[in-house]
Amino acid sequence: MTERLTLTRPDDWHLHLRDLDVLPHTVPATARQMGRAIIMPNLRPPVMNAEQALAYRERIMAQVPAGSRFEPLMVLYLTDNTTAEMIRAAKATGKVAAVKLYPAGATTNSDSGVTDLGKLDDICAALAECGMPLLVHGEVTHNHVDIFDREKQFLDDILVPLVSRHPSLKLVVEHITTADAVAFVNSQGANVGATITVQHLAYNRNHMLVGGIRPHLFCLPILKRNVHQQALQAAAISGSAKFFLGTDSAPHAKGAKESACGCAGCFTAYAAIELYAEIFEDLGALDKLEAFASHFGPDFYALPRNTDTITLVRENWQVPAEMAFGHDVIVPLRAGETLRWKMLTE
Ligand SMILES: NC(=O)N[C@@H](CC(=O)O)C(=O)O
Ligand SMILES: [Zn+2]
Ligand SMILES: [Zn+2]
Numbered sequence: 001m002t003e004r005l006t007l008t009r010p011d012d013w014h015l016h017l018r019d020l021d022v023l024p025h026t027v028p029a030t031a032r033q034m035g036r037a038i039i040m041p042n043l044r045p046p047v048m049n050a051e052q053a054l055a056y057r058e059r060i061m062a063q064v065p066a067g068s069r070f071e072p073l074m075v076l077y078l079t080d081n082t083t084a085e086m087i088r089a090a091k092a093t094g095k096v097a098a099v100k101l102y103p104a105g106a107t108t109n110s111d112s113g114v115t116d117l118g119k120l121d122d123i124c125a126a127l128a129e130c131g132m133p134l135l136v137h138g139e140v141t142h143n144h145v146d147i148f149d150r151e152k153q154f155l156d157d158i159l160v161p162l163v164s165r166h167p168s169l170k171l172v173v174e175h176i177t178t179a180d181a182v183a184f185v186n187s188q189g190a191n192v193g194a195t196i197t198v199q200h201l202a203y204n205r206n207h208m209l210v211g212g213i214r215p216h217l218f219c220l221p222i223l224k225r226n227v228h229q230q231a232l233q234a235a236a237i238s239g240s241a242k243f244f245l246g247t248d249s250a251p252h253a254k255g256a257k258e259s260a261c262g263c264a265g266c267f268t269a270y271a272a273i274e275l276y277a278e279i280f281e282d283l284g285a286l287d288k289l290e291a292f293a294s295h296f297g298p299d300f301y302a303l304p305r306n307t308d309t310i311t312l313v314r315e316n317w318q319v320p321a322e323m324a325f326g327h328d329v330i331v332p333l334r335a336g337e338t339l340r341w342k343m344l345t346e
Contacts, residue, residue, distance in 0.1 A: 195246025
């Protein structure tokens with residue numbers, strides 16, 4: 001049995017740090033493990049232009065612990081008013097790595113998102129020209145489409161035509177949740193990839209709904225049936241460079257989750273690599289973890305792989321029931337449970 005595992009330092013290609021008083025908690029949690037992270041722009045108001053991205057980056061950098069070389073990779077939030085010129089200006093800063101498409105109303109703080117996805121052609125052309133990836137929250141938002149079918153419908157209605165109009169566009173289907181998304185990504189060239197979260201690998205909708213409703217497992221896109229979970233697991237351990245680590249760690253205060261109308265999002269950043277290690281080990285594929293966590297993401301983004309390493313040791317430890325979160329508390333994924341891997345801190 002492997003007792004100790006040394007990996008190239010991983011990166012998180014999908015992360016929510018939020019802002020202001022919670023940054024002193026969210027930034028160190030990720031900076032301890034990850035070399036870089038793609039910082040999601042769904043603040044209120046969102047990060048819509050280069051200037052806002054640089055200002056947000058400064059607020060993040062102010063909370064990076066001394067000695068850490070953590071680098072936040074900033075992202076612009078597409079709205080109906082984003083122009084190709086704004087994309088080029090963001091690229092020119094050298095600090096903005098990607099652009100995020102949230103269909104309006106699809107998820108947390110997405111009300112300023114794009115309302116007419118048919119009008120994205122100029123933006124996609126500018127992105128393809130800059131070599132900047134388009135990151136998508138891939139769900140349609142129509143009332144008549146069942147919440148469990150929204151990802152598949154987005155693939156069929158939006159992404160298939162989009163990639164055929166922009167064959168060289170780099171596209172990341174974020175936090176994929178279905179066998180359909182795995183098949184879509186596999187059917188495309190090397191310019192189309194996907195992130196896979198801890199929660200979508202570890203759980204299916206039964207875990208969330210059988211025996212009582214578990215609000216801390218509620219995230220978007222929502223957990224699907226077990227056959228989809230199995231397809232995601234197979235993709236993650238397949239060794240295909242199209243699938244890489246993106247936690248979608250999305251903290252919401254305890255009261256906002258344990259509520260009559262609870263927020264979507266799971267907090268996993270505190271032990272992201274340990275959580276993935278446990279899943280990969282359970283799937284008999286610990287040897288596939290390093291490429292998924294540390295190689296395929298930078299390769300896709302055309303960035304160098306990290307040159308330092310982290311070490312995990314087999315050691316049981318109990319996840320706290322709650323963690324500090326600004327003036328509030330947060331309930332982490334797997335609160336109160338025992339994890340079996342622990343990252344050594346230098
Ligand atoms: N994934 C989630 O359930 N929530 C994310 C938004 C997102 O990534 O869709 C959040 O910002 O809370
Ligand atoms: Zn999303
Ligand atoms: Zn997210």
